[in-house]
Amino acid sequence: MAADQPHEQSAVPRGRPRxxxxxxxxxxxxxxFWEHGYEATSVADxxxxxxxxxxxxxxxxxxxxxxxxxxxxxxxxxHGAVLPRALNxxxxxxxxxxxxxxxxxxxxxxxAHPWGxxxxxxxxxxxxxxxxxxxxxxxNGNVRALESRIRADVAAGHEPPGTDAAALAxxxxxxxxxxxxxxxxxxxxxxxxQVADFAMRAWPEQA
Amino acid sequence: MAADQPHEQSAVPRGRPRxxxxxxxxxxxxxxFWEHGYEATSVADxxxxxxxxxxxxxxxxxxxxxxxxxxxxxxxxxHGAVLPRALNxxxxxxxxxxxxxxxxxxxxxxxAHPWGxxxxxxxxxxxxxxxxxxxxxxxNGNVRALESRIRADVAAGHEPPGTDAAALAxxxxxxxxxxxxxxxxxxxxxxxxQVADFAMRAWPEQA
DNA sequence: CTCGTTCGGTAGCGATCGCTACAGAAATAA
DNA sequence: TTATTTCTGTAGCGATCGCTACCGAACGAG
Numbered sequence: 001m002a003a004d005q006p007h008e009q010s011a012v013p014r015g016r017p018r019x020x021x022x023x024x025x026x027x028x029x030x031x032x033f034w035e036h037g038y039e040a041t042s043v044a045d046x047x048x049x050x051x052x053x054x055x056x057x058x059x060x061x062x063x064x065x066x067x068x069x070x071x072x073x074x075x076x077x078x079h080g081a082v083l084p085r086a087l088n089x090x091x092x093x094x095x096x097x098x099x100x101x102x103x104x105x106x107x108x109x110x111x112a113h114p115w116g117x118x119x120x121x122x123x124x125x126x127x128x129x130x131x132x133x134x135x136x137x138x139x140n141g142n143v144r145a146l147e148s149r150i151r152a153d154v155a156a157g158h159e160p161p162g163t164d165a166a167a168l169a170x171x172x173x174x175x176x177x178x179x180x181x182x183x184x185x186x187x188x189x190x191x192x193x194q195v196a197d198f199a200m201r202a203w204p205e206q207a
Numbered sequence: 208m209a210a211d212q213p214h215e216q217s218a219v220p221r222g223r224p225r226x227x228x229x230x231x232x233x234x235x236x237x238x239x240f241w242e243h244g245y246e247a248t249s250v251a252d253x254x255x256x257x258x259x260x261x262x263x264x265x266x267x268x269x270x271x272x273x274x275x276x277x278x279x280x281x282x283x284x285x286h287g288a289v290l291p292r293a294l295n296x297x298x299x300x301x302x303x304x305x306x307x308x309x310x311x312x313x314x315x316x317x318x319a320h321p322w323g324x325x326x327x328x329x330x331x332x333x334x335x336x337x338x339x340x341x342x343x344x345x346x347n348g349n350v351r352a353l354e355s356r357i358r359a360d361v362a363a364g365h366e367p368p369g370t371d372a373a374a375l376a377x378x379x380x381x382x383x384x385x386x387x388x389x390x391x392x393x394x395x396x397x398x399x400x401q402v403a404d405f406a407m408r409a410w411p412e413q414a
Numbered sequence: 415c416t417c418g419t420t421c422g423g424t425a426g427c428g429a430t431c432g433c434t435a436c437a438g439a440a441a442t443a444a
Numbered sequence: 445t446t447a448t449t450t451c452t453g454t455a456g457c458g459a460t461c462g463c464t465a466c467c468g469a470a471c472g473a474g
Contacts, residue, residue: 015420016470037332039247043462053423054463060421064462120388124331125244136392167401170394174402178385181327185343187377194374195381202408222450223440250432260453261433267451271432 025050035114037122075118093153105192108183116180143173175199232257242321244329282325300360305407312399315390323387350380382406
């Protein structure tokens with residue numbers, strides 16, 4: 001592959017160099033889409049926040065939709081990574097989920113950035129069906145990931161044999177998405193910590 | 208009051224009568240705002256679904272925002288009334304909330320109308336701040352209503368004296384809003400019924 | 415220097431947004 | 445009948461939407 005490419009390394013940049021920081025501009029886009037969602041964030045809003053003009057945005061990121069997809073990927077690798085990291089930072093699904101719910105309580109109400117979860121809130125009421133479907137499948141995939149995590153613990157004997165992993169995963173996903181919504185409605189971290197505690201009380205008792 | 212109004216009854220209609228059913232048109236508007244949200248529903252979408260032209264819409268309902276407010280009121284008195292009715296249909300807060308959560312599982316996934324709750328989903332990512340704030344205060348008011356319902360039961364001795372009514376109300380509100388989101392993501396009624404059951408397991412045991 | 419290449423800014427495309435001026439149509443009042 | 449009132453449909457307002465043609469500016473290569 002790449003037989004027609006004479007250079008070993010990545011090509012030396014030719015032509016006029018980019019005059020803005022692509023990463024910083026992407027971070028601005030993350031903030032805007034996080035705060036206002038996909039549709040409500042206009043290209044004019046984006047270029048104003050990034051300090052660039054539309055042709056620069058389109059040259060660097062493609063169109064609005066591909067920029068949004070890059071924003072989603074960036075979010076998942078930064079702010080959004082806090083949750084799976086908490087989940088996998090404990091030896092059992094139960095402890096991991098408890099830690100994840102508390103991490104969400106802190107993350108969703110952090111005053112350093114918009115409230116709630118970008119993956120949950122940015123494509124509600126989105127007329128571009130493919131974008132909405134994309135993030136929906138991300139959310140549903142996260143629920144299925146929870147389910148297999150719980151199922152593995154049941155198989156390993158960490159949870160009672162009768163545990164309904166699928167139902168438990170949907171419950172946790174529901175609480176998480178609800179926490180995102182409540183955070184956007186102004187719920188405090190302390191309130192969401194209590195929500196996390198209540199949710200864990202629903203967990204099946206050790207047999 | 209109304210001293211300048213010579214007629215006792217409502218005035219006899221004068222001029223050309225309205226050629227469409229105002230209630231039916233409003234029901235169409237409810238369906239559209241419910242499905243697509245406030246901003247993503249255009250006046251062109253509304254007039255097309257109602258079978259009327261823009262001037263008729265503006266004459267009958269004012270502007271888009273006042274139509275939406277009428278839609279919200281209509282929703283609260285019809286589909287949305289199922290939840291408070293379930294809550295108040297039981298003698299205790301605990302039983303009422305259990306019944307309400309199961310009613311939400313059925314209502315939010317009813318194939319006869321859009322999924323989820325209009326009050327929860329229609330103003331996420333809404334640039335018209337006053338509209339967003341309005342529905343946010345409806346949601347927060349519903350949580351406070353849950354809280355005072357629980358608090359009354361604690362005072363009446365139906366719940367243990369140490370019960371944190373505020374935290375419990377936020378938890379139930381979080382689960383409800385999460386159920387709405389999950390329903391819009393395609394969750395089935397059976398799945399949400401299980402979510403309701405899990406949520407009730409978190410309820411403090413009788414002392 | 416002169417190329418070739420890439421980026422930046424101006425300026426504006428066609429489409430859609432919420433909304434309305436205007437005139438004809440359909441009712442009641444006299 | 446004529447006058448008054450209210451609704452309907454056409455047609456289009458100014459603003460904003462996502463997006464881009466164009467050309468000068470800024471770089472490395474020769």
